[in-house]
Amino acid sequence: xxxxxxxxxxxxxxxxxxxxxxxxxxxxxxxxxxxxxxxxxxxxxxxxxxxxxxxxxxxxxxxxxxxxxxxxxxxxxxxxxxxxxxxxxxxxxxxxxxxxxxxxxxxxxxxxxxxxxxxxxxxxxxxxxxxxxxxxxxxxxxxxxxxxxxxxxxxxxxxxxxxxxxxxxxxxxxxxxxxxxxxxxxxxxxxxxxxxxxxxxxxxxxxxxxxxxxxxxxxxxxxxxxxxxxxxxxxxxxxxxxxxxxxxxxxxxxxxxxxxxxxxxxxxxxxxxxxxxxxxxxxxxxxxxxxxxxxxxxxxxxxxxxxxxxxxxxxxxxxxxxxxxxxxxxxxxxxxxxxxxxxxxxxxxxxxxxxxxxxxxxxxxxxxxxxxxxxxxxxxxxxxxxxxxxxxxxxxxxxxxxxxxxxxxxxx
Amino acid sequence: xxxxxxxxxxxxxxxxxxxxxxxxxxxxxxxxxxxxxxxxxxxxxxxxxxxxxxxxxxxxxxxxxxxxxxxxxxxxxxxxxxxxxxxxxxxxxxxxxxxxxxxxxxxxxxxxxxxxxxxxxxxxxxxxxxxxxxxxxxxxxxxxxxxxxx
Numbered sequence: 001x002x003x004x005x006x007x008x009x010x011x012x013x014x015x016x017x018x019x020x021x022x023x024x025x026x027x028x029x030x031x032x033x034x035x036x037x038x039x040x041x042x043x044x045x046x047x048x049x050x051x052x053x054x055x056x057x058x059x060x061x062x063x064x065x066x067x068x069x070x071x072x073x074x075x076x077x078x079x080x081x082x083x084x085x086x087x088x089x090x091x092x093x094x095x096x097x098x099x100x101x102x103x104x105x106x107x108x109x110x111x112x113x114x115x116x117x118x119x120x121x122x123x124x125x126x127x128x129x130x131x132x133x134x135x136x137x138x139x140x141x142x143x144x145x146x147x148x149x150x151x152x153x154x155x156x157x158x159x160x161x162x163x164x165x166x167x168x169x170x171x172x173x174x175x176x177x178x179x180x181x182x183x184x185x186x187x188x189x190x191x192x193x194x195x196x197x198x199x200x201x202x203x204x205x206x207x208x209x210x211x212x213x214x215x216x217x218x219x220x221x222x223x224x225x226x227x228x229x230x231x232x233x234x235x236x237x238x239x240x241x242x243x244x245x246x247x248x249x250x251x252x253x254x255x256x257x258x259x260x261x262x263x264x265x266x267x268x269x270x271x272x273x274x275x276x277x278x279x280x281x282x283x284x285x286x287x288x289x290x291x292x293x294x295x296x297x298x299x300x301x302x303x304x305x306x307x308x309x310x311x312x313x314x315x316x317x318x319x320x321x322x323x324x325x326x327x328x329x330x331x332x333x334x335x336x337x338x339x340x341x342x343x344x345x346x347x348x349x350x351x352x353x354x355x356x357x358x359x360x361x362x363x364x365x366x367x368x369x370x371x372x373x374x375x376x377x378x379x380x381x382x383x384x385x386x387x388x389x390x391x392x393x394x395x396x397x398x399x400x401x402x403x404x405x406x407x408x409x410x411x412x
Numbered sequence: 413x414x415x416x417x418x419x420x421x422x423x424x425x426x427x428x429x430x431x432x433x434x435x436x437x438x439x440x441x442x443x444x445x446x447x448x449x450x451x452x453x454x455x456x457x458x459x460x461x462x463x464x465x466x467x468x469x470x471x472x473x474x475x476x477x478x479x480x481x482x483x484x485x486x487x488x489x490x491x492x493x494x495x496x497x498x499x500x501x502x503x504x505x506x507x508x509x510x511x512x513x514x515x516x517x518x519x520x521x522x523x524x525x526x527x528x529x530x531x532x533x534x535x536x537x538x539x540x541x542x543x544x545x546x547x548x549x550x551x552x553x554x555x556x557x558x559x560x561x562x
Contacts (some may be wrong), residue, residue, distance in 0.1 A: 030520075030523075065534075377511055411510075
């Protein structure tokens with residue numbers, strides 16, 4: 001266990017204790033405990049059952065109307081049971097900081113209509129598409145809104161995040177850490193980001209651009225820095241149609257300099273009169289090693305789809321989903337998609353057969369439903385099926401991959 | 413308050429059936445930065461049909477105590493915070509609340525319930541004192557939640 005292993009629990013305890021001792025005299029605060037269970041079944045060649053139970057304690061301290069502090073930490077149990085080999089693994093104790101965010105806003109900084117918003121600590125941060133960076137980060141973000149122009153800048157560090165949450169897959173250091181059972185934290189990487197968004201440039205249409213940079217701070221191993229340029233456009237047509245599109249250019253500097261790209265878009269049709277029915281058509285592409293480009297390597301790697309094992313690199317994913325609110329508090333969705341590889345190389349996840357000559361990798365179907373039984377109890381069920389293309393991509397006997405999960409959350 | 417705000421309030425009062433209450437009370441309530449227990453008792457108990465509109469704040473507070481909804485030591489002139497007002501609204505309108513509210517009915521879970529129902533909107537401190545405009549807006553949203561058109 002390295003030094004950082006002690007820093008986080010100590011920081012968590014301090015962050016909870018200090019406000020409880022000193023803040024209540026001056027400010028109100030609310031606190032609670034969320035109990036969550038996620039039971040998942042995965043059936044492929046083998047069948048496995050995993051169980052994640054999480055108890056999340058949180059504390060919210062408002063500082064007037066314009067600022068508040070949100071602290072949360074959790075205890076998690078995780079266990080997996082393999083049915084075929086009748087073997088199991090478990091991680092009985094994981095104690096970590098969830099959020100530690102001080103956020104606020106102030107008006108009239110650079111003019112009567114200017115609004116300045118800020119967040120400091122551990123909080124959720126993402127780029128426009130969430131394809132470069134998403135999830136929790138440690139750092140700071142500032143937004144300055146001047147009329148219809150918004151500027152934002154952020155900086156942070158991801159080396160204090162659990163490696164499974166950080167999902168860093170930039171170079172071999174990440175693979176080594178991922179394979180090291182004793183390693184808890186993600187490799188030491190910092191990031192900088194900034195952007196501008198012009199709202200209503202044309203009626204109902206916003207445009208913007210973001211710049212992100214990732215700095216490899218680990219002196220040992222491979223040193224890989226990456227930078228991303230992400231222009232985007234987002235708009236609506238009438239009250240029912242929304243759309244968005246983005247492109248990402250990546251420049252990497254490791255053992256050699258490389259470039260990669262990604263792009264995507266979304267088109268959504270909403271019919272609120274029919275039980276809030278929504279159709280969403282989306283497409284996303286991440287480059288592979290082809291035509292002078294390398295595989296796209298974001299700061300945080302996200303899975304593609306819900307049942308397959310692909311990640312957003314060397315991939316094309318086209319999907320169509322429909323969702324609706326069946327009853328008050330009850331909603332459901334269903335959809336499907338087709339997955340292709342963006343180059344002739346092996347995709348992430350399971351291996352193709354040696355003579356594979358098609359880009360099409362398979363189809364995916366998914367369905368989910370959620371119910372809010374009361375303000376403090378909610379439950380959800382989801383299922384996904386990936387059907388591999390066995391004609392000329394995967395070996396003939398490759399079985400479909402089925403996943404199902406049941407979640408329930410209760411807030412005390 | 414600007415003119416549009418006044419019209420909004422008048423509109424809200426019309427739909428919530430409060431227009432019949434005395435103009436003096438309405439004027440006083442809307443201009444109050446920290447509404448008292450007496451004022452809120454009258455507002456909520458009349459709106460929930462627990463009290464006739466010709467009663468006064470003293471009678472409303474007396475009824476609040478008789479119903480056991482006033483906390484110990486509460487005085488008619490005390491200002492009211494968001495948590496306490498939430499509890500009063502939950503009680504007066506018989507809102508069911510979540511499982512924790514049903515187990516431990518009180519201001520803490522009442523505040524959470526009304527935040528969850530969007531009756532309390534935006535950044536809010538449970539110990540913030542309730543002003544007149546907020547009190548009326550929250551009451552209007554409770555009617556929206558109940559689907560009541562009055």
